[in-house]
Amino acid sequence: MQYTQLGRSGLKVSRLCLGTMNFxxxxxxxxxxxxxxxxxxxxxxxxxxxxxYGGAGHRGRTEEILGRWFATGGERRERTVLATKLYGTMTDRPNESRLSALSIRRALDASLKRLQTDYIDLYQFHHVDRLTPWDEIWQAIDVAVQQGKILYSGSSNFAGWHIAQAQEAAARRHSYGLVSEQSIYNLLTRNAELEVIPAAQHYGLGLIPWSPLQGGLLGGVLKKGHDGARRTEGRSLATLEKHREQIREFEDFAGELAREPGDIALAWLLHQAAVTAPIVGPRTREQLESALRALDLVLDAGALQRLDGIFPGYRTAPEDYAW
Structure with a gap:
């Protein structure tokens, strides 16, 4: 396994992150x-x-599954860099969502109980809260750090200017601020290259891409569809129809390299300088094993250029759309 530091922090994490949303x-x-x-x-x-995570009828279930797994011993908790998130609505009561100081306190204590641990390594804001001042958010986080309940904080689904706003507010308070940003980023969805990635790099945040295979569309969906192994529907079907020719060309290129499309999509992310660890969300052990193959796949300059030709990216803003 390959390891790297999470952003500017001293925390070492694996180059793949295990996503548990399916649990x-x-x-x-x-x-x-x-x-x-x-x-x-x-x-x-x-x-x-x-x-x-856990489903509409049992929010928190996934954290409970992790907590029971930690409780089985074998130094599972000690061997794990644990990241969780808050923001989403947990109940229909007021103050059970978003990032107020009260919500942070309650959500953190509830997650610690479900996870059966006394601290969280990386506590992430699942979304930006446009109603709560950053001074209030950072005060609550600083208290949690002082209490030993969290070690680092991160963001998810932030715009570039939200990252700047958060970090500048933290600097004014002499708080450590964010160490990571969790963003959708893959060959097909590269909007993060405009402003999110430049902001993350400027402020020393590691990038944790979610949906590295764009919901399976970069995992060989056309070939699997022909084999009767995958059914695409809903928004994924609409995205597939919009990008069918690009995806077909991508799968053909994967065939030229004699590699699985999903391996190449993950390997491409691992070749991006800003990326710390793509999140892989396997439903089975076999899917986990297939993701591990990407760690040993080296894409040369020609292959990277070919992928950029199939899925054009962005230059840093504002140069992408201005002189």
């Missing part, structure tokens, strides 16, 4: 435990979850 709604607990054990055995030490 509970789609993956039974016994299978989830098997996947987590396999991840640790392979050297993946970076696990990501959120307080809302």
């Amino acid at each position: 509970g709604p789609q993956t039974e607990e016994a299978d989830a435990r098997s996947i987590m054990d396999s991840a640790l055995e392979s050297g993946i030490n970076f696990f990501d979850t959120a307080n809302v």
Whole structure:
């Protein structure tokens, strides 16, 4: 396994992050435990979850699954860099969502209880809160750090200017601020290159891409569809139809390299300087094993140029759209 530091922090994490969103709604607990054990055995030490994961009828279930797994011993908690998130609505009561000081306190204590741990390594804001001042947010986070309940904080789904706003507010308070940004980023969705990635690099944030295969569309969806192995519907179907020719060309290129499309999509992310660790969300152990293959795939300059030709990216703003 390869490791790197998370942004400007001294925290070392694996180059792949295990996403747990499927644990509970789609993956039974016994299978989830098997996947987590396999991840640790392979050297993946970076696990990501959120307080809302678990399904509409059982929000928090995924954290509970992780907590019971930690409780089985074997130094599972000590071997894991644990990341969770808050912001989403947990109940219909006031102050059970967003980033007020009260919400942060309640959400953090509830996550700690579900996860059966006394601290969280990386506590992430699942979304920007446009109603709560940053001074209030950072005061609550500073208290949590002083209490030993969290070590680092990160953002998710922020715009570039939100990252700047958060970091400048933290600097005024002499707070440490964010160390990471979790953003959608893959060959097909590259908007983060405009402002999010430049902001993250400027402020020393590691980038944690979610949906690295764009919901499976970069995992060989056309070939699997022909084989009867995958059914695409809803928004994914609309995206597939819009980008069918690009995806077909991508899958053909993967065939030229004699590699699986998903391996190439993950490897491309690992070749991007800003990326710390893409989040892989396997539903089975086999899917986890397939993701690990990307770590050993080296894409030369010609291959990277070919991928940029199939899926054009962006230059840094404002040069992308101005002189």
